[in-house]
Amino acid sequence: AEAFMYANDAILRSQECPAVNRPGFKWRPFQISFIILNLTGLLHREKGGSDENRRMIDLAWFPTGGGKTEAYLGLVAIVGFYRHLCGTDQVSSVQAVMRYTLRLLTLQQGERATRLVAAMNIVSRERRLGCPEFSVGMWVGKSTSPNTVDSAIRINQEVQTTNTPSSEGSPSLLERCPWCNEGHEEARDRAAQWGMENGRFRGRCSRDGCEMNTSPIPFSCIDEDIYQHPPTFLIGTIDKFARLASVPESRALLGLRTNGIHRQPPDLVIQDELHLLTGPLGSLHGLFEASIEVLWERMGHVAKYVAATATIRGADRDTRLMYGRDLNVFPPPGLSIEDNFFSK
Numbered sequence: 001a002e003a004f005m006y007a008n009d010a011i012l013r014s015q016e017c018p019a020v021n022r023p024g025f026k027w028r029p030f031q032i033s034f035i036i037l038n039l040t041g042l043l044h045r046e047k048g049g050s051d052e053n054r055r056m057i058d059l060a061w062f063p064t065g066g067g068k069t070e071a072y073l074g075l076v077a078i079v080g081f082y083r084h085l086c087g088t089d090q091v092s093s094v095q096a097v098m099r100y101t102l103r104l105l106t107l108q109q110g111e112r113a114t115r116l117v118a119a120m121n122i123v124s125r126e127r128r129l130g131c132p133e134f135s136v137g138m139w140v141g142k143s144t145s146p147n148t149v150d151s152a153i154r155i156n157q158e159v160q161t162t163n164t165p166s167s168e169g170s171p172s173l174l175e176r177c178p179w180c181n182e183g184h185e186e187a188r189d190r191a192a193q194w195g196m197e198n199g200r201f202r203g204r205c206s207r208d209g210c211e212m213n214t215s216p217i218p219f220s221c222i223d224e225d226i227y228q229h230p231p232t233f234l235i236g237t238i239d240k241f242a243r244l245a246s247v248p249e250s251r252a253l254l255g256l257r258t259n260g261i262h263r264q265p266p267d268l269v270i271q272d273e274l275h276l277l278t279g280p281l282g283s284l285h286g287l288f289e290a291s292i293e294v295l296w297e298r299m300g301h302v303a304k305y306v307a308a309t310a311t312i313r314g315a316d317r318d319t320r321l322m323y324g325r326d327l328n329v330f331p332p333p334g335l336s337i338e339d340n341f342f343s344k
Contacts, residue, residue, distance in 0.1 A: 007077035019181035138221035139236030
């Protein structure tokens with residue numbers, strides 16, 4: 001109940017911040033119902049995955065623009081506060097993973113996720129919860145963002161000197177402040193807001209009075225930094241999980257033991273745009289999924305999966321092939337195809 005309350009507070013703040021400016025935000029029936037539907041499966045970790053709700057994939061079947069992302073973020077906030085209140089994480093660990101099929105989709109969601117975790121940090125400070133920093137990690141390819149901190153520093157300095165974007169990707173990815181939407185017309189100004197701070201490559205908003213001016217932006221897109229300081233919320237593309245085999249440090253993101261440090265595995269896995277996992281990409285994804293599931297099963301861990309799609313054709317067959325789990329489609333149909341309480 002406490003985690004649910006704090007999560008709602010964080011969601012409200014993230015929607016009312018200057019960048020979004022939606023005062024008096026309220027959940028739509030579809031959103032709050034999807035959140036409540038998943039609470040049992042998401043939070044009953046102590047049952048070791050024996051709960052059928054934990055092993056069920058809940059699929060949000062709703063048109064594009066209907067608010068599925070906000071429903072996901074509500075679950076992310078709840079599990080974040082819940083794990084802190086229960087004392088689950090003794091060291092920094094990934095609590096939730098959101099996976100996408102395309103990098104463009106990943107970049108679009110990074111700003112919204114960062115806005116949420118910033119609001120979660122504000123709630124933690126104001127309510128004196130003592131939560132470690134909630135943060136977002138963007139796990140994408142080298143052509144989009146640098147893999148090492150040294151590369152990020154070098155690219156940042158080059159952009160400041162030449163005043164032109166780098167062909168090696170961006171060490172920040174965020175073009176504007178996720179909290180106040182403050183932007184910078186010149187690349188020199190944008191790059192100047194990012195740099196080394198307390199041993200980490202961090203960014204701050206340039207506008208006085210912004211929440212992200214007094215506190216660092218809780219975001220990183222540098223592989224090396226993400227491995228050393230696992231974010232609470234990891235967003236990445238499916239192909240990036242191939243790094244688990246070739247880069248041992250990356251296994252920390254899944255709660256696997258690395259360098260003698262035992263981290264907790266994520267409780268929530270979100271797969272957006274499920275209908276795009278077709279053909280060879282779906283086959284490859286299924287292979288990754290089986291490997292990860294086996295490793296978690298050896299640890300006695302079962303993660304809660306939720307997914308979303310705008311088209312339902314073949315979803316039951318696809319989820320069984322890729323995840324080996326039963327599927328629950330939400331919202332359920334009414335007496336007729338036109339009768340859908342949750343979308344009215």
